[in-house]
Amino acid sequence: MLLAVFGILASGLTGYYSYSSSRAMLLAAAERDLLTATRVLSRNMLVSLGAIGKDAKLLAVLPRTTKILMGPNSATAEDDTKVVATVFKAMLSTHPEYFQIRLISADMHGLELVRVDRDENVLTRVLAGDLQEKAHYPYVFESLRLKRGEIHLSKIAINHEVGAHSGLNKPTLRIASPVIADDGKPLGLIVINIDLDSLFALLKADLPAVYKLYLTNELGDFLIHPDPREAFGFERGRRTLVQDAFEPVSAVIEGKHETIVMNIDAARKQQNRLIAAFVRLPLGDTAAKRSVIIGLSQPLENIVLEATRLGRYILHVVLVFSGLALILAAMVSRAVTRPLNEMVKAIKNFSKEKVISKLPLGRNDEIGLLAHSFHDMQMEIMTHLSELKESRLILEHTAKHDPLTGLPNRTLFYDRLQQAIIQAKRDKTSLALMLIDLDEFKPINDTLGHHIGDLLLKEAANRMCDCVRESDTVARLGGDEFVVLLPLIDGQRDAMMVAEKIRLAIKQSFNIENQYLITSASIGIAVYPEHGCDETQLSVSADNAMYLAKRGGRNRVHLCQN
Amino acid sequence: MAGMGRQFLSGQAHDFLFINHALARTPRNVLFESLNASAPLETAPYPDHRLFAHAIRHFIHRLITALIVFIILCAPVHAVETLRVLAWPGYADGDLAKEFEKRHNVHVEVSIVGSDEALQRKIGANQGGDFDVFAVNTAELQHYIDDNLVVPLQLSNIPNTLNQLPRFRNLHGIPGITRQNKVFAIPYTYSEMGLIYDRKQFDAAPTSLAVMWDARYQGRVLAFDTSSHNFSIASLLLGGSPFHIDEKEFGKAVEKLIALRRNVLTFYTLPEESVELFREHSVAVLFANYGRQQFKQLRDAGADVGYVIPSEGALAWLDCWAVSRGAKNQRLAENWINYMLDTSVSRELTLRQGLSNTIEPDPLANNADKIIWLEPVEDSKRRTVLWSRIISGDLPEKLLLP
Numbered sequence: 001m002l003l004a005v006f007g008i009l010a011s012g013l014t015g016y017y018s019y020s021s022s023r024a025m026l027l028a029a030a031e032r033d034l035l036t037a038t039r040v041l042s043r044n045m046l047v048s049l050g051a052i053g054k055d056a057k058l059l060a061v062l063p064r065t066t067k068i069l070m071g072p073n074s075a076t077a078e079d080d081t082k083v084v085a086t087v088f089k090a091m092l093s094t095h096p097e098y099f100q101i102r103l104i105s106a107d108m109h110g111l112e113l114v115r116v117d118r119d120e121n122v123l124t125r126v127l128a129g130d131l132q133e134k135a136h137y138p139y140v141f142e143s144l145r146l147k148r149g150e151i152h153l154s155k156i157a158i159n160h161e162v163g164a165h166s167g168l169n170k171p172t173l174r175i176a177s178p179v180i181a182d183d184g185k186p187l188g189l190i191v192i193n194i195d196l197d198s199l200f201a202l203l204k205a206d207l208p209a210v211y212k213l214y215l216t217n218e219l220g221d222f223l224i225h226p227d228p229r230e231a232f233g234f235e236r237g238r239r240t241l242v243q244d245a246f247e248p249v250s251a252v253i254e255g256k257h258e259t260i261v262m263n264i265d266a267a268r269k270q271q272n273r274l275i276a277a278f279v280r281l282p283l284g285d286t287a288a289k290r291s292v293i294i295g296l297s298q299p300l301e302n303i304v305l306e307a308t309r310l311g312r313y314i315l316h317v318v319l320v321f322s323g324l325a326l327i328l329a330a331m332v333s334r335a336v337t338r339p340l341n342e343m344v345k346a347i348k349n350f351s352k353e354k355v356i357s358k359l360p361l362g363r364n365d366e367i368g369l370l371a372h373s374f375h376d377m378q379m380e381i382m383t384h385l386s387e388l389k390e391s392r393l394i395l396e397h398t399a400k401h402d403p404l405t406g407l408p409n410r411t412l413f414y415d416r417l418q419q420a421i422i423q424a425k426r427d428k429t430s431l432a433l434m435l436i437d438l439d440e441f442k443p444i445n446d447t448l449g450h451h452i453g454d455l456l457l458k459e460a461a462n463r464m465c466d467c468v469r470e471s472d473t474v475a476r477l478g479g480d481e482f483v484v485l486l487p488l489i490d491g492q493r494d495a496m497m498v499a500e501k502i503r504l505a506i507k508q509s510f511n512i513e514n515q516y517l518i519t520s521a522s523i524g525i526a527v528y529p530e531h532g533c534d535e536t537q538l539s540v541s542a543d544n545a546m547y548l549a550k551r552g553g554r555n556r557v558h559l560c561q562n
Numbered sequence: 563m564a565g566m567g568r569q570f571l572s573g574q575a576h577d578f579l580f581i582n583h584a585l586a587r588t589p590r591n592v593l594f595e596s597l598n599a600s601a602p603l604e605t606a607p608y609p610d611h612r613l614f615a616h617a618i619r620h621f622i623h624r625l626i627t628a629l630i631v632f633i634i635l636c637a638p639v640h641a642v643e644t645l646r647v648l649a650w651p652g653y654a655d656g657d658l659a660k661e662f663e664k665r666h667n668v669h670v671e672v673s674i675v676g677s678d679e680a681l682q683r684k685i686g687a688n689q690g691g692d693f694d695v696f697a698v699n700t701a702e703l704q705h706y707i708d709d710n711l712v713v714p715l716q717l718s719n720i721p722n723t724l725n726q727l728p729r730f731r732n733l734h735g736i737p738g739i740t741r742q743n744k745v746f747a748i749p750y751t752y753s754e755m756g757l758i759y760d761r762k763q764f765d766a767a768p769t770s771l772a773v774m775w776d777a778r779y780q781g782r783v784l785a786f787d788t789s790s791h792n793f794s795i796a797s798l799l800l801g802g803s804p805f806h807i808d809e810k811e812f813g814k815a816v817e818k819l820i821a822l823r824r825n826v827l828t829f830y831t832l833p834e835e836s837v838e839l840f841r842e843h844s845v846a847v848l849f850a851n852y853g854r855q856q857f858k859q860l861r862d863a864g865a866d867v868g869y870v871i872p873s874e875g876a877l878a879w880l881d882c883w884a885v886s887r888g889a890k891n892q893r894l895a896e897n898w899i900n901y902m903l904d905t906s907v908s909r910e911l912t913l914r915q916g917l918s919n920t921i922e923p924d925p926l927a928n929n930a931d932k933i934i935w936l937e938p939v940e941d942s943k944r945r946t947v948l949w950s951r952i953i954s955g956d957l958p959e960k961l962l963l964p
Binding site for chain 1: 781823824826827828829843950951953954955956957959960
């Protein structure tokens, strides 16, 4: 059980850790990707602006451009303007992101001399009466301060210049290059108006659709925002600043960082959590102050979705491993706990009933070792026990039998006698008690030695046993005194017959170690119930009878006479 | 100052005289400020008792006590009147409103408004029934009088008007404040649009708006990108009324503005922009749409500049307090106006917002200065359309075509 808990806990923790770390990794990777994409976008923008700048420079150095500016009222001016307008048109037609190309004079209050506008799908050359004076626009007076070949990038603003055709009221960036006379005097300038939206549409074309684009000026005013209402807020009297929406960007605006990537996970309470990267992009070669901030954002959900998918996968793995842990725990319990339980049962069995139960002896591990030890111990105990039992049996036998003849001794005999009397009393039967004394035994013992005497006693005992029934008991009381119990006799005659049989058996000579010895037996008989009701009376009666037999001359049987 | 000049470029029909008026004030990011004098909810400290039941009983007892105290404290507040004020950022700061609450034993609820349009919406919403007193400029006030959304004031209830500068005491001299001898508003704060000039480039301070047309300063003049004011100035210079250009005079005004276009460096919109252009392009003179605040900004940026009110007069917006027709207690609303004209309160406005008040003379201002309070113009839409063509650079021949 504990094992299972540990297993599940371990796999759960591992799962959680790998989920959170891979989520963080996914986030970090997404942030890195986003920052890279933003950097690439900025680079591409710089490249595009550079290319546009080159276009402006190219137009500015056209000989006819200078010629028009030098003599706007000369005879050839009309032709020259036509040619230049054609060039403008050609350039506009190859660059859909150009709104307008103009040649503006430094004199005549910045009068436009050649101007081609995009008007929906048509390129329109604006003719003399409709040309306008632009000297008061910063892109004019700032450009005229530049040297030949330099580029002016205007602030990005909504173009409110009336008559600008497609470009009217559109976010516009103006890129200008001055036309300088050989003496260094500024004659005019070439201005290309760029459609900010289509420029970025081009730049953004390769990016994944989920990436949202932001562009702000150096102060943080949104110029491009996924929600068009948020862009150019200052035009509507309500500034919408990137640092309000993405607070960390203020570090970029203040110039502390060039790039920043952030995770608007917790920072904003809005539901659309995202990650965003912002890169500051300095514009123009001269006015280093001008810069834009390009940003890309990606909804966090996309990344979190992946992390969630991963999390779900990890959850599956965790569940599988938890299952495995459970199975493993079950198997371990089968392999370890069950044999242990079996052994406990076996030990209980053994200690209770001294039965040797089956033990897992076939194993080679610690459990097997334990089982083997236990088995050995069991066997040893069993051996000891049987030895003990044996010696106890011997002891018991010794206590109740005569060591010499193997006949029951006095203790056992009296016990049997008591039993027999109780039995006889209950069954109203008779029994006989015979007291046998070997005559003239002492002289044999004294002359021939105890050894011979003992052998004689043994043989005498054997003969007595042969004379009685199996249910009868022959016992040695000590020395040469024997006693016989005859239960269930029909009468005194039966006892007399057995006594006579014994007397005759003893009377036969004994061959003891090749010596023929002669002895005899004096036998006194007492019968229950005639000669006594209990063992004491019977014994006394039998003893008296035996005494009388001795007095009568030995080798005879005497029945107790009342 | 970051917010100065917000909302400026809106070339919409509502490019009224005062589009920028609200914006010249230092904005305070107060959107809605409710001043509630009610006592903070008394929370009974949890008693440390061993027996839980006892603790609970004790707690409930305390809670009930606290509740009763709360109700008792709240009761008089709810019983007292509430004055509903609608003001521009910085006009009725919390501490000032609290002081009024104390003095009059009332509850003041200040709502903040950020544009003329929002003001019109809020006052117009319920026939003025949602607010008692509000701040509005003189030109905008005309709509409210026309729509019968404001009520005439009892000057005797506003004794502090007697302490106002002479220019503001003469209410009949301020167009739009009175109608049929009834006073509808009391001036509170103003800002005039003078000229800022580079003292290094002028031996003597310029005296006339005509300096902006002076060919000597060609390319060193900064004008403001606005239709109404520019037409007003042109008309002034042409000897006409700034706010009512006759049909036949329009062509002359346009010509005048084309001449201006040809003489200026550029037309700015934000005060920060003017500071930058001033520095980078050795500007000699600029039209200070943001008044003294802008002058101060330039000086703070290190420019050696002077500020003059031209002899033709300086256009100026003037914010007043007016009482809404839906006011529950006109007397209380008038008390509020009177309180706003307290020297201490008006001084705070100047200290905190840098705006001129009507009680204490501006040390830089001269009583003889001609101030032209803004009024609605004859046709703001027409001015806007023409102006957008002028600034776009249309040639005179094209512009003046019938």
